[in-house]
Amino acid sequence: MEKIYLFDDNQDNSIENYHATYIKDGTYGDILEYISKLKICEKDGLTYLSDAKCILIHTSFPDFNNDHAVDGSSILYQIIVGNICDYGDKIPLVCFSGADQETCLVNSTFMSQISKRNFYKNLKDFLNNYQENKTINLKILKYGKDYILEEAKGYAYSIFKALKGKESDVIPFEKANSIKEFRLLIQLSYNSENKYDEIINDLEDNPITIKEFKDKINKLISSFTYYGKNIYNW
């Protein structure tokens, strides 16, 4: 199986502190390659990384000269991120950092920033998913194993924010149709291309109040909460 490569110089003992020693002890030996240092002289020998399934790299990963980090030098980091991964276009790429910062998932193959705290919190679920499903899902690194729920809640929150008026007001179907997150939520909930159109048509034929609309959305959210997927009809 193609491997995930993790580059972390671990100078702050974060692997131990975040209880992620499974990285080193071979628990994920079949899918994970952990590299704590790369020597600058190895820069022409990184071709093996082109077979990587995904690359996870510490943004401060330094170049090494023998056993010592070369102060301020990050040539290998640049090569891996820019040339080998092409910022996720060639190989899925995650750049994590010690700073507390909001996770930025640029697209499904490139996470430009995530804090170490979140990264190591969710890494095990990310690896388990790859081991079981053989897919790279960066959303798991961002949200954890309940990533679908979090994604659904993100859409739902945007929908609620877009709805104005009293709860007893009827929601115009045009209004519902104009909220792009509504389409995304329905796609996520039903995994069907036609379902969204069905619902919009239904809203046109059978108008409902904002409260009823919200309740239906919360029913989907509850389903994601309890079952990890939607089991209800609209």
Next chain:
Amino acid sequence: MGKIYIIGNELDNNVFLNIDTELIPMPEIAINDNSVNNFLKNKLCNKEISKLVIDISDPKKTELGLLIAFHFRLSIDLLGENVLCPILMISDFPIETYLNRGYLSQLFITESIFFSTINDAKLVIEHITPLSKNNYFTGFVDRINILPPANTGRHSLANQWGAKILDEVSVANALQSDQSIEQCMHTLYFKFIRSLSYSFNEKTNKNTHNNEIEFIDVSSYNSKVLLIDDEAAKGWGKVLRKIIKVKTTDDFQVIDETTPDYKHLSDSSKKIIEQGKFDIYLLDLRMNGTAEEDGNNPEAFSGMKILKEIKKQNPGNQVIILTASNKAWNLKAVLDAGADGYYIKESPEYRFPTSFSTTNFKDLKYSIELAAYNSYLKIIYNRKKDLLKTLDGIQSIIQGLTSRTNDKICKQILIDDLFSTDTVSEIESQIELSFNLLLNAGKGETSTRGNDVEDNLYAYAYVSTCYIFEVINNQYISTDKTAAQYLARTGSSLNDYDKPSGKRSPHLINDNKVAAWIKVANIHDQILNINDPQFNKDVSKLIDIRNTFIHNKQKINTSTQAKQLSKISQLKDADILNPDGYRLLFDFIIKYISEFTAFFKNKTKNILK
């Protein structure tokens, strides 16, 4: 009557129309303890808060909202009794979507935390009630468990916590401006631990019971203190420097490096120790960072190895072990290895009550002050070494003469003037014996300090040292057929001396009952040819003290006044029972034996070259 504060967004103002509320926008801050603490400090400190509403609808802000609620409840130092006010979490989503938030979800099983949809919030807010002071513990603190922050090692955490507690208990306030320590205290974990021993009703909290710094004063002994601790920078250096009162700034120094044992200390650190200018060593038991966190064998601890080396260099060095371990076998092991005391660095894991912190500090103060009191042992040991060296010199002279037994003059000197080999050996063994007694007397176990056992140990050490006078007397003074005593070397009778003045009297003694000090005075006067009334006065006093103990055996009060005495003639009988009395005797013996050495050298200078 406080105000309702809402942490959320502008839309929340519409939710609570016609209710007096104040909106604080949900902050755009990193989700970490320090940011949240600063947010609360800036926005809610010194406010009267009746109710707190937090909008956690925005999935991007859910974690932050829950963290704010947790910090709010646990920030007693910052917010006082406001932490008891009811908290209403509002959201567009059902509560079950918030129950998968790890430790943050614990909030929903605590009392006075309410949840409502945004639509129902206005109705709910009317009916929510605060926690009572008693319920703070049963309804909140007892229902949660906060783990240490993952990005800081246990060793480091314990040190920061321990240093802060000592800072508070001693009222040193040395760490108030230490950002690293303050950040640590702002973590949810440390707030949680502090809340466990908090009392709303009594002013017994660590930082409120006293306003004056409590010094550990070693300046009157001129003691020099060396802190050896790889975590000194975690606050220990600052706090200990502030609370230990030394004479000059240079009298408190720090070695702050990680090491598995003594030999791996840097050369400069080893040099500092080996120069021997420090009297009191405050030594961390685990100097090797995380590598020693899980160690169980006390003999393998780096601090134990360093302790042994420091004691090997000079058993009189006073070493107090600082340790985050409260395991009895570790403490026993360090005491067995010669440590003169220990201080348990408080760890958040132990959750000690405030009363322990106070007692722990008092014990540290006692240990350090006792160590200062006992630091004379280091000096005595160095003098003992010099004395043994002097005796070695005498042995060499004896050997030199012995190899020339055919030479009549040499033989005569050996018989008449010089110590015999047995005399030298006996003096040496008395010195060793008395120093060991003295070391034990200085141990100062709390249970024995100041009582008969300890007083007797000082006295035994003293008496044992006094025996050296008798050994020398026996060498030079014999008894004739009429039982009268005389100087073996010359055959002449012994002179009498006036005790108050120390002057030689015109009378001779024809008696077999001669006081030991008279014999010493005769030897000094007639063998060494030094007529020194002050010497005679001093020796009579020193031996009188010995006799007081030997013959009276009554309980004698320990007098601390002796510390101020500098002349033997000022000594009172009771002063035998403290280090100064002993030190005066020891110095006297050294001087006496040095006079013999000079005498022997003079006698043999033309023979042994």
